Amino acid sequence: MLLITGATGTVGSEVLRLLLSKGHALRAMTRDRTRLPASAGFDVVQADYEDPDSLRRAVDGVETMLLVTAPPLATVSHDTAMLDAARSAGVARVVRLSAIGTGEVVDDTKILGRWHAEAEQALRSSGLAWTLVRPSTFASNVRWWVEMINEGEPIPNPTGSGVQGIVDPRDVAAVAVEALLSPVHAGQTYTLTGPQLLSVPDQASRLERILGRQVRTIDEPIEAARRRMRSAGMHESFVDLALTGSAWVRAGHNAIVTDDVPRILARPATSFEAWVEDHRHAFASRGA
Numbered sequence: 091m092l093l094i095t096g097a098t099g100t101v102g103s104e105v106l107r108l109l110l111s112k113g114h115a116l117r118a119m120t121r122d123r124t125r126l127p128a129s130a131g132f133d134v135v136q137a138d139y140e141d142p143d144s145l146r147r148a149v150d151g152v153e154t155m156l157l158v159t160a161p162p163l164a165t166v167s168h169d170t171a172m173l174d175a176a177r178s179a180g181v182a183r184v185v186r187l188s189a190i191g192t193g194e195v196v197d198d199t200k201i202l203g204r205w206h207a208e209a210e211q212a213l214r215s216s217g218l219a220w221t222l223v224r225p226s227t228f229a230s231n232v233r234w235w236v237e238m239i240n241e242g243e244p245i246p247n248p249t250g251s252g253v254q255g256i257v258d259p260r261d262v263a264a265v266a267v268e269a270l271l272s273p274v275h276a277g278q279t280y281t282l283t284g285p286q287l288l289s290v291p292d293q294a295s296r297l298e299r300i301l302g303r304q305v306r307t308i309d310e311p312i313e314a315a316r317r318r319m320r321s322a323g324m325h326e327s328f329v330d331l332a333l334t335g336s337a338w339v340r341a342g343h344n345a346i347v348t349d350d351v352p353r354i355l356a357r358p359a360t361s362f363e364a365w366v367e368d369h370r371h372a373f374a375s376r377g378a
Contacts, residue, residue, distance in 0.1 A: 096158025255283025
């Protein structure tokens with residue numbers, strides 16, 4: 091039995107799809123059962139990281155688990171609660187979704203992905219077999235731009251000219267599946283990127299070419315981005331997390347391309363352009 095936490099998220103939902111196609115016994119964990127169909131071909135368990143009894147029910151009979159914790163209220167206590175339940179239930183292996191650059195110092199004041207770093211250490215010291223999956227920025231994050239593109243507004247860019255190895259989340263899910271199904275990945279940390287380095291303006295120009303519509307960007311200093319996100323009602327912990335990462339990218343620290351995706355999947359990493367082509371429908375104007 092495989093347990094997928096974060097089962098309705100970007101990666102978790104794709105992991106479920108891939109594993110279901112392979113015929114594996116699956117259990118999906120979610121806080122809201124209505125977000126997963128009752129007849130989807132896998133078990134669904136309603137659980138919350140703040141409810142230890144629900145976590146014990148979730149891991150009962152599980153051999154291997156994908157562990158996903160996420161903002162806006164991400165905390166290492168969620169990971170440790172899940173790991174405690176897993177250890178008590180006899181779970182053998184845990185694959186954790188983390189993030190590129192976890193633990194690096196930003197501007198000598200902040201730790202990139204502090205909760206990821208603390209959670210990774212908790213997993214390493216848990217006594218369970220582990221694999222860490224650290225993806226770069228998802229290609230799918232450009233979905234956040236859809237409304238602005240449709241309204242002809244420029245995309246605020248807090249990362250400046252900083253480039254990143256933008257990764258297709260479908261590749262991240264495929265690597266996670268490999269790690270879930272084979273113990274040869276135990277003890278490994280994989281940094282997952284796409285095949286090329288792209289800045290936000292680079293992504294915009296590719297979107298413009300593929301969609302045949304104007305996609306503009308405007309440079310946004312970090313503190314201006316902070317004011318914008320706060321005014322939009324975003325949780326302060328999420329704002330701080332996001333902008334710590336933006337400052338790291340802006341300073342050129344995420345100019346990283348690795349061969350982990352092609353090496354593990356035995357095929358090239360998916361390009362940003364390919365992701366856009368496959369998701370053109372997401373950018374359709376209202377009424378189109």
